[in-house]
Amino acid sequence: MFAQVRHQLCPDLAIDLGTHQTRVAVGGRGLILDEPSVVAVDSESRRILGGGAAVGRVAKQMIGRTPDGITAAYPIRGSVVHDFDLCEAMLGSFLRKTGRSKLGLKPRVLMTVPGAISPVERRAVTNAAERAGAGDVFLIEQSRAAAVGAGLPISEPIANWICQIGAGTTDIAVLSLGDIVVRRARRVAGEAFDEAIAAYLRREYSLKVGSRTAERIKHEIGSADPLDEELVVEVSGIDTAGAVPRKAVITSEDVREAIAPVLQIMTEELRATVESCDPELAADLADVGLVLSGGGAQLRRLPEYFERQLGVPVRLVDDPARVVIRGTALCVDHFRQWRPYFESAA
Ligand SMILES: Nc1ncnc2c1ncn2[C@@H]1O[C@H](COP(=O)(O)OP(=O)(O)OP(=O)(O)O)[C@@H](O)[C@H]1O
Ligand SMILES: [Mg+2]
Numbered sequence: 001m002f003a004q005v006r007h008q009l010c011p012d013l014a015i016d017l018g019t020h021q022t023r024v025a026v027g028g029r030g031l032i033l034d035e036p037s038v039v040a041v042d043s044e045s046r047r048i049l050g051g052g053a054a055v056g057r058v059a060k061q062m063i064g065r066t067p068d069g070i071t072a073a074y075p076i077r078g079s080v081v082h083d084f085d086l087c088e089a090m091l092g093s094f095l096r097k098t099g100r101s102k103l104g105l106k107p108r109v110l111m112t113v114p115g116a117i118s119p120v121e122r123r124a125v126t127n128a129a130e131r132a133g134a135g136d137v138f139l140i141e142q143s144r145a146a147a148v149g150a151g152l153p154i155s156e157p158i159a160n161w162i163c164q165i166g167a168g169t170t171d172i173a174v175l176s177l178g179d180i181v182v183r184r185a186r187r188v189a190g191e192a193f194d195e196a197i198a199a200y201l202r203r204e205y206s207l208k209v210g211s212r213t214a215e216r217i218k219h220e221i222g223s224a225d226p227l228d229e230e231l232v233v234e235v236s237g238i239d240t241a242g243a244v245p246r247k248a249v250i251t252s253e254d255v256r257e258a259i260a261p262v263l264q265i266m267t268e269e270l271r272a273t274v275e276s277c278d279p280e281l282a283a284d285l286a287d288v289g290l291v292l293s294g295g296g297a298q299l300r301r302l303p304e305y306f307e308r309q310l311g312v313p314v315r316l317v318d319d320p321a322r323v324v325i326r327g328t329a330l331c332v333d334h335f336r337q338w339r340p341y342f343e344s345a346a
Pocket of ligand 2: 324
């Protein structure tokens with residue numbers, strides 16, 4: 001009875017703290033916040049601008065418009081806390097937006113973490129959430145949340161194979177009978193594509209571009225496999241020899257060549273998951289195939305590429321960037337059922 005009243009006054013929260021984007025869902029209500037994981041700080045004092053309000057979308061707008069003296073700070077890198085104080089401030093701001101809890105109650109929170117996380121990193125994310133206003137903090141692996149969000153039958157005695165590609169981390173898992181049977185996590189994901197594109201342009205075109213330009217190129221013309229009609233984009237950068245602004249026309253073939261090594265790493269990780277499975281499960285994988293999720297999995301022709309590399313069916317889930325928060329929210333809605341799979345930092 002008390003728990004029910006408490007729950008109504010202060011519902012549980014699901015938080016997917018991502019390298020690029022943070023998403024928050026309220027138990028029973030679904031997604032209520034989806035904002036960039038960025039804060040705008042004064043370049044000298046490192047204080048958050050706007051008296052602490054320059055967080056998320058507001059911060060992104062400020063950074064684009066008034067660059068003088070303002071630095072974009074990203075508290076999360078590789079899906080783990082990189083700057084503790086800024087992370088706490090960012091989470092605090094997001095939690096306040098979800099509505100102040102009544103009677104000083106603190107919400108119970110379920111947060112996502114990548115598979116390859118150290119105890120120190122686990123503690124950092126838990127502490128940041130607690131200091132930002134969370135009550136009890138539980139953690140869930142991104143790959144499990146993605147599998148739940150994708151609606152995979154993970155409790156059944158068959159293999160479910162998921163590859164969740166965010167900005168900072170690729171989490172691969174095989175789940176069966178509720179357990180993660182094999183897991184692999186690499187800090188090689190969407191941002192690694194951007195870095196590979198920037199490095200390629202420097203090398204092949206003597207053109208220096210920033211990470212945002214590299215990401216835009218990926219969105220506009222990036223693909224993992226050949227396209228029916230190849231694409232081109234004009235790119236502005238700085239000539240590395242003369243240090244003067246210059247433009248170049250880049251093709252989708254260029255981008256494919258640039259990102260090939262990153263795709264190769266992902267393929268090797270996927271192959272390694274199969275090798276770690278016992279033969280029965282490995283045979284299942286060939287039948288059920290691979291499910292792709294995460295914002296980074298939206299690269300054109302990625303399913304076709306992995307199908308060719310692995311020889312199994314590959315499918316991209318709907319609304320891939322929000323699958324993890326959807327799954328985390330479902331776990332919060334059925335807290336007691338999923339509780340055995342949650343972890344805490346201690
Ligand atoms: N259409 C697209 N094509 C290719 N990549 C895309 C596309 N749209 C978004 N992305 C990439 O998806 C990534 C962001 O995905 P997502 O929001 O899942 O990451 P995140 O949750 O912030 O990161 P992580 O979970 O790794 O910490 C970025 O690298 C972005 O460039
Ligand atoms: Mg994510």
